[in-house]
Amino acid sequence: MSIISPRVRFAPSPTGYLHIGGLRTALFNYLFAKNQNGKIILRIEDTDRKRFIEDAVANLLKTLEWAGIYFDEGPEIGGESEPYFQSQRLEIYKMYADELINKGKAYYAFDTPERLQQLREQQQKLNQQTMYDKFALTLSEDEVERKMENGETYVVRLNVQPNETIVVDDLIRGKVEFDTNIVDDQVLIKSDGFPTYHLANVVDDHLMGITHVIRGEEWLSSTPKHVLLYEYLGWEKPVFAHLPLLLNPDKSKLSKRQGDVAVEDYMKKGYLKEALINFVALLGWNPGDEQEFFTMGELANKFSLERVHKAGAVFNIEKLNWLNAEHLRSKPNDELLLMLKDELSKSYYKDKVLADDYLLLIIEAMKPRVSFVNEFITKCTYFYTEPTEYDEHVIKKRWKEDTPEQLTKLRDNIAQLDNPVKEDFENALTKTAEELEIGKGKLIHPVRLALSGIGTGPGVYDLLFIIGKDKSIGRIDRALKIITIPKTNVSE
């Protein structure tokens, strides 16, 4: 006898892109499966024909793969529970709907949308829960048969038995009770023959051997319907775990308008998958100790549903940015090189020929100063092109009356260097300062300005070495020509 290893599923509907909340749900399912040595299945819930979107599935698959979430079974992978598209499982749902009808647990209904609408409005006016009034149950068998023969459109509805209490035992929230008097006779099969989510997800979860249903909290309210379905069909229920929602800064459910919600948006903005995964994992889950930086493997090792908490979490971009920088810094330089080259090929400097060794020097120098890969370019354009203008504030602060003379001297000393390394530049600068009997700062800041055009960045000796002797001299000469001393800088 062996303990049944868990089987979980991620069951998105193909809406065209992967929502960040969907990524979180997928991730928690994935981490749970990995942690428990179980299997994770991808199932496409495409039962809404009105919302069919071309290429949505391909997109979903691509994004999930980018994120590093891999499935044991699903579209393109296959598995013992094929097919994994609900739209290809229509006969199965029909079969179980028939079984429910035969058991008296479901029934045909022929109501017009207009009548349903009216009913709803009436109930709302009376401050009642809006739900179907079981009118179709008053029809005689003959009437039903006649209507069917006439080809009237119909739906199949769940026949909820009144005056019962349904207890949903949720792993995260504990026992949640519902009164069946306010559980609606949910449509199971729509008039187009497609099942609704409620029927399809229960049937598939059972047939696919799903042991744990891990999904967003928005499903908690309809779980009693699912529980009823399991009971009416005589099936064992899975364990339910409803995840807290991801929220906008104003605490409403995370949505467009208030920021990016598609995983692809974050891909495009240059976020690392490692950072996004790490960040999203920490939204609603914590390891119980003080670790914040995680790799996917570490997450899988430590993950447990018991440590998922109940309240919704605001998506806090600042922390994501910090994690992105952390993950970026944790990467080896040769990996960053590949990423930088890719970024470069899409940039203004795409036609520039740059040696790997040169780029590696930039990476080394800029690594602690960037949060995103593209900042290896945008925060230090002076490594790719000569500065054309010089920061006025820096000129005002650092470029004094005697600066040109001092810089010229430094330039001359540098010119004498033969194949200099970083230390040679440092020695040259120290020597110049001594000869001039001035502090090194008098030279350092103007040189930086001349080389980079700005007042911040890596150490000047690094700058000199990376940019190189000849180009450095050229830039100093150019700065000497262009920068004029503002009146306020003239001493006395």
Place this chain on the structure above:
RNA sequence: GGCGCGUUCGUCUAGUGGCUUAGGACGCCGCCCUCUCAAGGCGGAGAUCACGGGUUCGAAUCCCGUACGCGCUACCA
């Protein structure tokens, strides 16, 4: 309106009756390091634990109520 869920620093969170003068992280501020900016190190401000009642010798932690927020309330998922 009905039903359900939730509520600890601005944000993510620790906390499961005494270990808590409520801990950590992001962000913010300061100091150190230092040629600048970062990174790093150190420190600081920041939460009457939504509110009101209980229970208890003792409650952020248990119970009840209220408020607020959110979700669901479709032949969407």
